[in-house]
Amino acid sequence: MRSNLEPRAPWGLKLAALLCVLFLHVPLLLIFLYAFTTEEKSYQFPPPAYTTKWFAVVWERQDIWDAIWLSVKIASIATAVALVLGTLAAAALWKSRFIGKDYISLLFILPIALPGIITGIALRSAFNVADIPFSMWTIILGHATFCIVVVFNNALARFRRLSGSMIEASMDLGADGFQTFRYVVLPQIGSALLAGGMLAFALSFDEVIVTTFTAGTGVDAKTLPIWMLDELIRPRQRPVTNVVAIFVMCVTFIPILAAYYLTRDAEHTAGAGK
Amino acid sequence: MFGRDFKMTLSNATVAVRFQDVSRHFGNVRAVDAVDLDIARGEFFAMLGPSGSGKTTCLRLIAGFEQPTSGHIEIFGETAEGVPPYRRAVNTVFQDYALFPHMNVLDNVAYGLMVKGVDRNQRLAKSEEALKLVALAGYGSRKPGQLSGGQRQRVALARALVNEPKVLLLDEPLGALDLKLREQMQVELKSLQRKLGITFIFVTHDQGEALSMADRVAIFNEGRIVQVGRPEDVYERPQTRFVADFVGSSNVLSPDFTKACGLGANWSSLRPEKIRVLSAKEKAARDVVSFPAQVTSVHYQGAITRINTRVKGDQVLSVSAPAAGLALGDKLTLAWPRSAMHVMGGEA
Numbered sequence: 001m002r003s004n005l006e007p008r009a010p011w012g013l014k015l016a017a018l019l020c021v022l023f024l025h026v027p028l029l030l031i032f033l034y035a036f037t038t039e040e041k042s043y044q045f046p047p048p049a050y051t052t053k054w055f056a057v058v059w060e061r062q063d064i065w066d067a068i069w070l071s072v073k074i075a076s077i078a079t080a081v082a083l084v085l086g087t088l089a090a091a092a093l094w095k096s097r098f099i100g101k102d103y104i105s106l107l108f109i110l111p112i113a114l115p116g117i118i119t120g121i122a123l124r125s126a127f128n129v130a131d132i133p134f135s136m137w138t139i140i141l142g143h144a145t146f147c148i149v150v151v152f153n154n155a156l157a158r159f160r161r162l163s164g165s166m167i168e169a170s171m172d173l174g175a176d177g178f179q180t181f182r183y184v185v186l187p188q189i190g191s192a193l194l195a196g197g198m199l200a201f202a203l204s205f206d207e208v209i210v211t212t213f214t215a216g217t218g219v220d221a222k223t224l225p226i227w228m229l230d231e232l233i234r235p236r237q238r239p240v241t242n243v244v245a246i247f248v249m250c251v252t253f254i255p256i257l258a259a260y261y262l263t264r265d266a267e268h269t270a271g272a273g274k
Numbered sequence: 275m276f277g278r279d280f281k282m283t284l285s286n287a288t289v290a291v292r293f294q295d296v297s298r299h300f301g302n303v304r305a306v307d308a309v310d311l312d313i314a315r316g317e318f319f320a321m322l323g324p325s326g327s328g329k330t331t332c333l334r335l336i337a338g339f340e341q342p343t344s345g346h347i348e349i350f351g352e353t354a355e356g357v358p359p360y361r362r363a364v365n366t367v368f369q370d371y372a373l374f375p376h377m378n379v380l381d382n383v384a385y386g387l388m389v390k391g392v393d394r395n396q397r398l399a400k401s402e403e404a405l406k407l408v409a410l411a412g413y414g415s416r417k418p419g420q421l422s423g424g425q426r427q428r429v430a431l432a433r434a435l436v437n438e439p440k441v442l443l444l445d446e447p448l449g450a451l452d453l454k455l456r457e458q459m460q461v462e463l464k465s466l467q468r469k470l471g472i473t474f475i476f477v478t479h480d481q482g483e484a485l486s487m488a489d490r491v492a493i494f495n496e497g498r499i500v501q502v503g504r505p506e507d508v509y510e511r512p513q514t515r516f517v518a519d520f521v522g523s524s525n526v527l528s529p530d531f532t533k534a535c536g537l538g539a540n541w542s543s544l545r546p547e548k549i550r551v552l553s554a555k556e557k558a559a560r561d562v563v564s565f566p567a568q569v570t571s572v573h574y575q576g577a578i579t580r581i582n583t584r585v586k587g588d589q590v591l592s593v594s595a596p597a598a599g600l601a602l603g604d605k606l607t608l609a610w611p612r613s614a615m616h617v618m619g620g621e622a
Contacts, residue, residue, distance in 0.1 A: 163370055163372060165368045165369070165370055165372040166372045166373075166374060168337075168339055168359070168366075168368070168372065169366070169368055169372035169373075169374075170374075170385070170389075171338075171339075171358070171359040171360050172337060172338075172339075172359050172360070172364075172365055172366045172434075173360075173365065173385050173386035173389065173433065173434075173437065174360045174361075174386050174389050174390050174437065175360055175385070175386075175389040176358075176360055176389075179389045183374075183385070183388075183389070184374055187376045188375070188376055
């Protein structure tokens with residue numbers, strides 16, 4: 001609750017905040033608007049008339065469903081890979097102490113700081129050198145590089161809040177390593193993993209650059225974002241892209257929002273145990 | 275209970291924990307260095323020492339979180355090396371309690387029984403009983419985060435005791451509590467130990483705590499045990515200057531000064547409360563040593579006043595006396611029975 005004693009923001013600041021919010025969100029509203037326009041060749045404002053027929057068109061087009069299904073598959077597998085590897089890496093760095101530990105954890109985080117184009121080129125040449133044919137799996141590997149970072153960061157932050165003596169306490173009370181992980185560690189890092197996993201999924205789902213570099217050709221190369229890029233170049237049925245964009249927004253927005261609430265709640269309770 | 279000779283070896287049937295020439299080195303640091311120790315069954319044993327003296331490492335060696343670099347450890351007659359913590363009949367109360375924040379109090383207490391596969395009804399009943407033992411009946415459904423420090427400490431105690439350990443290890447168990455609660459818990463821990471008859475081994479840097487609770491105390495310094503004995507032994511008859519200094523605040527008298535008091539030229543110790551301030555007309559009795567002294571500082575501490583003085587040469591003496599209205603620089607005469615001085619063996 002905001003108390004009356006708290007100083008109120010001056011109106012100038014409020015205006016700036018409002019403008020900022022508008023700047024961020026008006027373009028998104030336009031996407032919604034043009035999903036319902038009857039004009040299919042240009043973005044005429046205001047739209048001459050409104051229709052919902054584009055939703056039906058999207059429903060009918062197999063290439064869209066293929067693209068969505070491919071993206072979901074890639075994002076799910078990349079996230080699963082990231083969850084396992086990212087958690088293991090975080091656990092290893094949390095528990096052990098060795099020379100160069102800080103550099104190792106920097107190396108883990110680097111892929112997300114690197115421009116996607118660098119990651120993309122590096123992976124493409126690596127796949128070429130290793131003679132790995134480009135396929136859905138090369139895209140998954142490419143996405144996993146930055147998905148791991150998100151999981152790793154989330155898991156490590158939570159691990160650091162876990163007191164080391166809790167693990168010892170569990171062992172002391174008769175639990176072996178597996179039981180300790182299942183009953184003590186996992187419940188406490190679970191929400192961090194879920195949050196990291198959702199972010200990873202969202203990142204993978206709308207990734208374009210790394211995908212372009214690691215994709216082969218044909219149906220296996222056309223993830224949803226790539227399909228959208230292709231579609232923009234075509235002059236016909238523009239609102240179809242907007243309908244798909246709305247779909248993508250929903251798919252990525254819900255997990256990000258959920259991740260936000262999950263980690264926020266955890267912060268509330270995690271400190272209380274100590 | 276343990277007779278005068280505190281170094282007596284216990285027969286196998288009465289030993290709870292035995293250390294034979296145990297060392298634990300971390301790189302070049304000898305955290306524990308050639309420790310020999312027998313702890314008796316049913317004993318309340320304290321490991322006392324400054325931080326970094328090796329007492330906590332000893333506790334972790336018993337719990338199984340550390341393995342000895344060399345030497346041999348026995349717990350109830352069985353070799354302990356190589357046995358993981360979860361297979362030892364030993365439980366620990368951790369310094370930070372290490373309660374599981376995502377479980378309620380009852381599940382915390384029942385954890386040890388749960389991982390051992392005790393059925394649900396039985397383990398919950400036993401845990402309720404353990405909570406009753408530490409005066410926390412009815413707190414089972416709370417989360418650890420909703421408890422006070424003292425209550426968490428009791429939960430940690432119940433969580434360890436419900437497993438019916440042969441030895442209970444307590445790592446600075448009262449360190450995080452405030453003074454009042456600490457004193458109360460000292461009494462409760464002691465009576466709990468008497469009631470259960472379990473061997474308690476607790477680590478502390480607080481000499482008052484060790485002296486008031488333990489049957490026997492081991493004093494640690496730099497990875498070694500410097501003295502083991504009943505509280506009155508280590509307090510009245512410290513074997514080294516370190517013990518005299520660390521246990522209570524003893525005056526350590528130089529060999530020269532000891533000689534001047536009519537004893538051999540050795541280091542000796544003298545408790546501040548044994549020294550009296552003589553009034554001007556009072557004459558020292560036989561077997562009483564007396565020296566003129568000058569007050570260097572006065573510390574009022576309520577029931578008593580701590581007076582630091584300088585005597586003959588460089589010898590400094592602390593005196594505990596009822597408030598006497600003394601001021602800095604005052605000259606006075608100090609006296610104490612010669613028998614109050616404890617001559618220590620050798621240099622240390």
